[in-house]
Amino acid sequence: MEWLVFVVLFGTFFIFLGLGVPISFAIGVSSLLTILLALPFDAAISVISQKMASGLDSFSLLAIPFFILAGNIMNQGGIAMRLIEFAKVLGGRLPGSLAHVNILANMMFGSISGSAVASAAAVGGTMAPLQRKEGYDPAYSAAVNITSCPTGLLIPPSNTFIVYSLISGGTSIGALFLGGYIPGIIMGVSLMIVAGILARKHNYPVSPKPTFQEVLKKTLQAIPSLGLIIVIIGGIIGGIFTATEASAIAVIYTLLLAVVFYREVKVSQLPKIILESVMTTSIVLLLIGASMGMSWAMANADIPYMISDALLAISDxxxxxxxxxxxILLVIGVFMDMTPALLIFTPIFLPIAMDLGMDPVHFGIMMTFNLCIGICTPPVGSALFVGCSVGNVKIDKVIKPLLPFYAVLVLALMLVTYLPEITLILPRVFLGYQ
Structure with a gap:
């Protein structure tokens, strides 16, 4: 019976995905069909409805619409160009300097916007013409942009960590935010090493040395944007506000920055930005609600224990x-976007990891890092499609340049997986996390 439930749940889910059914509906319908194996129709409908509703009844989920709104305001607020100019100050003298600028700008903009796709579009769209003009291979430039845009998903604030906190049973969001810093920086630096080696091999140019006045000007212009991260994390560490309250502070901060300070967003544009944020939020929350129904169906059928027993039968x-x-997660990431993969597979793998003595914060960072690689890979990688689009490069042309970046990302993932202190040192120092 257990294996029948497993086959029905995941079989129907992947069949629906193959037919092009939206993923939220694929999750919901496959969960309902699974519950019908154990309960009559009326009871099954009641159970899945209750689980979807109760799954969204969480104060911490309020952070998602606020951070999405803050990110959308930032995307329209002229932030990308200022961060690119600041990145030129930091990485402009390295071999293949524009590639390093692209990576650094993605790290900063991605962390502020909270979206890999937005980062790939905003930073990549600006950098691609500059790199083409300097003689960079467009496929190489696109590969750099595609693999570096997810770094901001590890460097907080990150909606991914909020979702993981909910699905994992209340893991500290503050600890997750702090735990993501070093792995995110490792991810970016590892990409810079590969980019530098390839740039030296192909003799890509180095940017001219900026004057002191240029450095000062570009740094001062970028500080207000980067101040959002300082305000959010500083407030959480200092106990001034929670991560959920920090999301509302982020909206106020970005409004003041984009409307009053930079004056890149007009008040007349705000209704459109808010509407876009509502649409994005509704998609994410529908996905979370549907995934709660699937989590209950899996738990009711003891599917996590089945998979745990299967893995432990291979090795202890x-x-x-x-x-x-x-x-397994790398393979899943090839076929599934990050949020649904996180929602579906956290309840399966987290208990196994905790039985091995792994901290839930460490596991959350490892899982996020892993799935960040997935959004850069074909056939469904969202970052891959956006990066190729803004770089004006066909997907088949960028696969080969992507391979060395994939390799170093996997090596960095292993480092984060097997050295837990990389993730846990900052939460322990600043939050006393145990």
Missing amino acids: NPIVILLLINV
Whole structure:
């Protein structure tokens, strides 16, 4: 019976995905069909409706619409160009300097906007013409942009961590935010190493040395934008406000920055920005609600225990088990976007990881890092499609340049997986996390 439930749940889910059914509906219908194996129709409808409603009844979820709104205001507020100019100050003297500027700008803009796709479009759309003019191979430039745009999903504030906190049973959002910093920086630096090696190999140019006045000007212009991260994280660490309250502070800060300070957003544009944010929020929350129904269906059928037993039958060595989990997640990331993958597979793999003695914050960062790689890979990688679009490069042309970046990302993932202190040191120092 258990294996029948497993086949019905995941079989119908992937069949619906293959037919092009929206993922929220694919999750919801496959969950309902699974529950029908154990309960009559009326009871099954009642259960899945209750689970969807109760899954959205969480104060911490208020952070998602606020952070989405703050990110959309930032996207329209002229932030990208100022951060690119600041990134030129930081990485402008390295071999293939524009590639390093692209990576650094994606790290900063992605963390502020909270969206890899927005980062790929805003930063990549600006950098691609500059790199083409300097003689960079467009496929190389696109590969740099595609693989670096997800770094902001690890560097807070990040909606991904809020979703993980909910689905994992209340893991500290503050600890997740702090835990993402070093892995996010490792991800960016590892990409810069590969970009630098390839740039030296192809003799890409180095930008001219900026004057002190230029450095000062570009730094001062970028500080207000980067101040959002300082305000959010500083407030959480200092106990001034919670992560949910910080999201509302972020909206106020970005409004003042974009409307009053930079004057890039007009008051007349705000209704459109708010409407876009509402639409994005509704998609995310529908996905979360549907996933709560699937989580209940899996738990009711003991599917997490089945998978745990199957993995432990292969090996009881924690190193091997974590490697298997990472391989499975990398494969899943190729076919599924980050949020649904996080919602579906966290309840399956988190109990296994915790049985091995793994901290839930560490596992959340590992899982996010892993799925960040997935959004850069074909056939459904959202960052891949956007990066190729703004770089005006066909997907088949960018696959080969992407390979060395994929390799170094996997190596960095292994580093984060097997060295928990990389993730846990900042939460322990600043929050006393145990």
